[in-house]
Amino acid sequence: MSSDAPAPTGPLADVAPEPGVAKPDPILVIDGVKRSFGGITAVNVDHLEIQRGMITGLIGPNGAGKTTLFNLMTGFDTPDQGSWSFNDRSMSGVPSYKAARLGMVRTFQLTKALSRMTVLENMQLGAVGQSGEHFLAALIPPLWRKQEEEITRRADELLARFKMDHMRDDHAGTLSGGQRKLLEMARALMVEPELVMLDEPMAGVNPALTQSLLGHVKGLRDDEGRTVVFVEHDMDVVFDISDWVVCMAEGAIIAEGPPSVIGSNPAVVEAYLGATHGQAPERRKKRAGGEPA
Amino acid sequence: MGTGILIDAIRTAIGPTAAAYALLAVGLNMHFGYTGLLNFGQVGFMLVGAYGVAITVATFGGPLWLGVIVGVLGAVVLALILGIPTLRLRADYLAITTIAAAEILRFLTRNSGSEPVTGGVFGLRQFSGDFYALNPYPPGSYLGVLGLSQNRMWQMTVGWGLVFLFTLLLWALMRSPWGRIIRSIREDEDAARSLGKNVFFYKMQSLVLGGVIGAIGGAVFALTLQTVQPDTFLPQVTFFAFAILILGGTATTIGPIVGAVTFWFIIAGLQSTLRRSSDAGLLPDFFGSQAVGATTLTFVGLLLMLLMIFRPQGLFGDKREMQLDVK
Ligand SMILES: Nc1ncnc2c1ncn2[C@@H]1O[C@H](COP(=O)(O)OP(=O)(O)OP(=O)(O)O)[C@@H](O)[C@H]1O
Ligand SMILES: [Mg+2]
Numbered sequence: 001m002s003s004d005a006p007a008p009t010g011p012l013a014d015v016a017p018e019p020g021v022a023k024p025d026p027i028l029v030i031d032g033v034k035r036s037f038g039g040i041t042a043v044n045v046d047h048l049e050i051q052r053g054m055i056t057g058l059i060g061p062n063g064a065g066k067t068t069l070f071n072l073m074t075g076f077d078t079p080d081q082g083s084w085s086f087n088d089r090s091m092s093g094v095p096s097y098k099a100a101r102l103g104m105v106r107t108f109q110l111t112k113a114l115s116r117m118t119v120l121e122n123m124q125l126g127a128v129g130q131s132g133e134h135f136l137a138a139l140i141p142p143l144w145r146k147q148e149e150e151i152t153r154r155a156d157e158l159l160a161r162f163k164m165d166h167m168r169d170d171h172a173g174t175l176s177g178g179q180r181k182l183l184e185m186a187r188a189l190m191v192e193p194e195l196v197m198l199d200e201p202m203a204g205v206n207p208a209l210t211q212s213l214l215g216h217v218k219g220l221r222d223d224e225g226r227t228v229v230f231v232e233h234d235m236d237v238v239f240d241i242s243d244w245v246v247c248m249a250e251g252a253i254i255a256e257g258p259p260s261v262i263g264s265n266p267a268v269v270e271a272y273l274g275a276t277h278g279q280a281p282e283r284r285k286k287r288a289g290g291e292p293a
Numbered sequence: 294m295g296t297g298i299l300i301d302a303i304r305t306a307i308g309p310t311a312a313a314y315a316l317l318a319v320g321l322n323m324h325f326g327y328t329g330l331l332n333f334g335q336v337g338f339m340l341v342g343a344y345g346v347a348i349t350v351a352t353f354g355g356p357l358w359l360g361v362i363v364g365v366l367g368a369v370v371l372a373l374i375l376g377i378p379t380l381r382l383r384a385d386y387l388a389i390t391t392i393a394a395a396e397i398l399r400f401l402t403r404n405s406g407s408e409p410v411t412g413g414v415f416g417l418r419q420f421s422g423d424f425y426a427l428n429p430y431p432p433g434s435y436l437g438v439l440g441l442s443q444n445r446m447w448q449m450t451v452g453w454g455l456v457f458l459f460t461l462l463l464w465a466l467m468r469s470p471w472g473r474i475i476r477s478i479r480e481d482e483d484a485a486r487s488l489g490k491n492v493f494f495y496k497m498q499s500l501v502l503g504g505v506i507g508a509i510g511g512a513v514f515a516l517t518l519q520t521v522q523p524d525t526f527l528p529q530v531t532f533f534a535f536a537i538l539i540l541g542g543t544a545t546t547i548g549p550i551v552g553a554v555t556f557w558f559i560i561a562g563l564q565s566t567l568r569r570s571s572d573a574g575l576l577p578d579f580f581g582s583q584a585v586g587a588t589t590l591t592f593v594g595l596l597l598m599l600l601m602i603f604r605p606q607g608l609f610g611d612k613r614e615m616q617l618d619v620k
Pocket of ligand 1: 037040041042060061062063064065066067068069109
């Protein structure tokens, strides 16, 4: 693929870089979704489409509503109004666990490692459709042992890919912040989702590993045909792997387009420079690092 | 005097009451230890199990097996009533609801209006005939110096048999993918949800299972005492069960068993020591026979505090696991 090249190619080549523009083959379509907390309008998205099989970067200053949008899409929060559909299926009122089973899996900005379970158990948990998850079947190991072996094999493969195989049997609570990020991403992949929504997957991950993580994310698209939406403050990363970039500010989509044009978009520049905590979306050497609360 | 105290302590530690409490703690281990559900009303499930047997047999003249089924079904219904409104909310809602529900149940049973069915404050008796008719032990004195009766042997066999059965059940469940989901809920519900697990459904299963085990503990309790009275089902019973669980080691397989035996060994040993010393005139009136119960509880409280300070993971817990911060 040509993701490293700034000029758009492929299915998004002819899509105009305008907020709310229609895409040729959207997997996620959002319409008029609004969510306020007291006086603050956290999310107010008129229309947004996420192209299937592409990597979409979601950027915006702190408090722009990116995490809230993730929460709304995946059933962890309920919008005040609006509708959205995933694979043409309306997702209003669908509980979070069903959204995950339907193929839309998210990670959390503040990692949720299952501390008193081992790294391997964290991974195994991610597999869906396990027959041993039913109460009665659980009591008869022969019914699920084969599947368990298969799940374990898949988990070990992923752990190796994320260079975490040496921690396989450690409690997840003993991992460092960056390692937890990795584990959470690998665990989400155990679900084998069609759409992966990563909330700042690189925050706190060391730069050398970031490179290989970026490779994995591209692999999700190129080798496995998955769709990725990720939130990231590091513009190097965003421009490096995104096929398309969406910029939010104060809850709304203020710009979208291929990475080659988004950096010079005046609305984007203003959103970042106007915001108190923002980082201008130019290529910078310093990494965003850390986890904003 | 020393051996007398030891014999008293051992008799209680391996007795049917300890077994009944072990069952309460096994149920709590499912709720609190594995799932992270705060059930402060385990005594309510116990009450339902005890009165299920007593009412079915004594009031309505039904057979024992039906009484046990009524108790178990009652526990299922209670778990559903408690769980449906609270399990989607934060953990503390379940805690408050369970403690209140257990007290409401106690007041309902002791209410004069329910006297025709529950016997009111006087409770019920004469429901355990079927149980003792099944006793396979011939009359005699058992276990040497302990000198246990045939009935005591039968109570212990059934009580501890059930404890081992349910301990085995939980052990099997917790090493399965089902148990993995349960533990993930204890660690972080939202993580479990994000991986496609129906958290509410699994919490419900846990609440029902632990409640049913508690109800069976109640049935054992009632059949052993051969009487039920509302005021044996005080909130402190739940807290004893928690003490047992924490003493033995939360979220461990044999924690509830070890905890129950140790707890009752200490209680009975202390009681026996105080009673015998006071009978021999060795104690000031302050600790006298009137105050044995209160003094024992004070000591137990002290012991629990020391345990929390020096061995917070309980006798069988994993210290390393204990120290990992959750979330
Ligand atoms: N549960 C909540 N209660 C009240 N306000 C909230 C809540 N969640 C988010 N907000 C508010 O909504 C706005 C958007 O927050 P959100 O977490 O979505 O921002 P974000 O774009 O993810 O920011 P960051 O880049 O810092 O992670 C913020 O103003 C925040 O204060
Ligand atoms: Mg955020």
